[in-house]
Structure formats: C-alpha cells, structure tokens
Amino acid sequence: MMSTVPAVSQVAATLSVADLEALIRRVVREEVTRAFEAWGFYEEPTIVEPGSPIHEDLAETLRMAEAGTLRILSREDALSADQ
Amino acid sequence: MLTSRFAYREGWGPRFAKAYRRYRNLRHLIDRRMAQVLADPYAGTERLGKVPGGIDLRGCRSIRVTRNFRIIFVVCEECRRVPECRFCFCEGLSDETVVFLTVGPHERAYTVREEAIEYGAQKKVREETSDS
Numbered sequence: 730m731m732s733t734v735p736a737v738s739q740v741a742a743t744l745s746v747a748d749l750e751a752l753i754r755r756v757v758r759e760e761v762t763r764a765f766e767a768w769g770f771y772e773e774p775t776i777v778e779p780g781s782p783i784h785e786d787l788a789e790t791l792r793m794a795e796a797g798t799l800r801i802l803s804r805e806d807a808l809s810a811d812q
Numbered sequence: 813m814l815t816s817r818f819a820y821r822e823g824w825g826p827r828f829a830k831a832y833r834r835y836r837n838l839r840h841l842i843d844r845r846m847a848q849v850l851a852d853p854y855a856g857t858e859r860l861g862k863v864p865g866g867i868d869l870r871g872c873r874s875i876r877v878t879r880n881f882r883i884i885f886v887v888c889e890e891c892r893r894v895p896e897c898r899f900c901f902c903e904g905l906s907d908e909t910v911v912f913l914t915v916g917p918h919e920r921a922y923t924v925r926e927e928a929i930e931y932g933a934q935k936k937v938r939e940e941t942s943d944s
Contacts, residue, residue, distance in 0.1 A: 766879075775858055775874040775882050777918050779866050783884060786827035786914035787867050791898060793826065801901055801911055804822060807829035 818850035821909045825901070828912040835915065838877060842915055845875050845883055853887045853910050871897025872913070883915045
C-alpha cells in the first residue's frame with residue numbers, strides 16, 4: 730500500500746561563525762531579559778533615541794511651548810477635542 | 813480644572829492625547845499604567861536624565877507599557893524642584909498633578925517600521941488613484 734507524504738520545502742541558510750554567534754547572543758539576551766522582566770528582577774532602562782516617536786513628540790512639545798501654543802488639558806477635553 | 817479620583821490629578825499634553833488616540837490597541841495597557849502613576853508616580857517609574865545627543869529629560873519620568881513602549885510624564889511637585897527641567901508645564905497646576913507628555917516607542921527602529929507601513933499604505937492609495 731502506498732501512502733503519500735506531503736512535501737516540505739527546505740531552506741538552507743549559510744551563516745558564518747561570527748554571524749551565528751551574534752544571532753545566538755541576541756536571542757539569549759532577549760530571552761533572558763524577558764524572563765527577568767517577567768519575574769520582576771529587571772526592566773530595561775528607557776533610552777529615548779533621537780528619531781524615535783517619543784523623541785519627536787518631546788521635541789514638538791518643546792517647540793509648542795516656545796511658540797506659546799502648548800495647552801495642558803483634562804482627559805475629557807483632550808479626548809473630546811478630536812471627536 | 814483638572815480633577816482625579818486618584819492621589820494625583822492628571823494633565824494631558826497635546827502629543828500625549830494624539831499618541832493615546834493613535835495606539836488604540838494598547839489603550840487598556842496605557843490606562844492601567846496611567847492609573848498606577850496617578851496612584852503613586854514614584855513607584856515603579858524611572859527618572860530620566862540627560863543623554864548625549866538627545867533631549868535633556870532631567871525632571872521627567874517614564875513608566876513601561878510594553879517592551880518598547882513608554883509613557884513619559886512629569887510630576888509637578890518634583891519638576892518644580894529641578895531647575896534644569898524643560899518640561900515643567902505646571903504653571904497654574906497643583907503640586908499633585910502629573911502631566912503626561914507622550915506615549916510610544918522609545919527606539920528608533922520602530923519609527924523605521926512605522927514609516928515603511930505608512931509608505932506602503934500611501935503607495936497603495938496612489939496605485940488605486942492611478943487605476944481609476
């Protein structure tokens with residue numbers, strides 16, 4: 730009796746030892762950080778990178794303050810302003 | 813008039829309001845962290861500082877929402893005591909006010925990804941426009 734076996738495509742990747750080491754280090758670092766964060770031992774520090782969305786928001790906030798157009802709103806006012 | 817059912821009152825900066833609307837899918841997590849901050853803005857939060865090449869964030873604090881998302885805020889009673897603080901927009905507000913400045917990714921890599929998504933969306937719109 731013949732049975733059919735679904736073909737599975739295989740992908741071969743070639744990595745140098747240095748690339749493989751960097752990959753392993755990155756994966757281990759991410760997993761260890763995640764585990765430590767889950768246990769409450771550690772949280773990654775906040776580093777606001779120039780060009781990140783938070784950085785751009787803060788820069789825009791400063792520009793608005795300098796222009797005198799910055800207003801601090803209540804939650805209700807902030808959410809209703811754009812409805 | 814800012815009011816609150818927590819120990820601290822909340823004030824929203826315009827960029828925080830915009831980001832809050834933008835990241836709708838994370839709103840439940842953001843709300844939870846905001847409540848935590850308004851109950852005690854010093855517990856589980858991080859003081860920020862001056863990073864070479866970046867904005868001077870002395871007087872500001874952050875709290876983690878997810879691995880790459882942070883809420884940035886100031887506590888009026890604290891930033892009033894930090895002369896270098898550029899984000900103390902607390903004039904007319906009580907000491908027990910937290911001003912939320914922004915929420916979002918703090919790593920640049922995520923900006924690139926967002927731009928790619930937005931670019932893809934714009935390209936699709938252009939193609940649809942040119943087809944019609």
